[in-house]
């Protein structure tokens with residue numbers, strides 16, 4: 824079964840109605856300490872890390888101008904970088920709970936994805952240079 828983008832705003836609206844945090848609120852709570860509130864990798868905790876937090880405003884620029892939605896969510900989910908022990912990025916349990924919405928990260932295949940994960944990826948999309 825394939826889902827269109829139409830489903831996404833509806834699902835996000837439903838999420839907001841339930842008073843779940845928005846993508847920007849979740850970013851501030853879970854990401855900004857390292858990546859900075861602007862996403863540029865200059866958070867308060869960045870100085871104490873062995874590896875510099877990525878500049879999240881340049882994700883599209885570093886990917887031939889295409890926002891790498893699936894890779895971003897995989898990173899947050901933890902199954903690409905989080906599990907190999909080399910990244911200081913923690914896993915973000917609360918972001919992975921709650922309703923699932925179909926998300927097409929650009930490859931034409933919609934995968935049921937936790938709504939807060941989608942919301943945070945969509946927020947990051949708005950930060951791109």
Ligand code: HEC
Pocket residue numbers: 850853854855856857858868872874875876877879882885894895898899904909910911912913915943
């Ligand atoms: C403890 C500090 C820390 C926190 C908290 C953190 N990150 Fe990171 N993040 C890093 C570091 C360091 C890197 C660079 C090393 C790596 O890729 O694992 C990184 C890399 C990334 C990348 C890969 C960028 C690329 O160019 O591939 C993404 C995407 C990302 N973080 C998103 C997030 C999001 C979204 C959150 C909040 C849900 C978050 N991070 C929270 C430290 C953190």
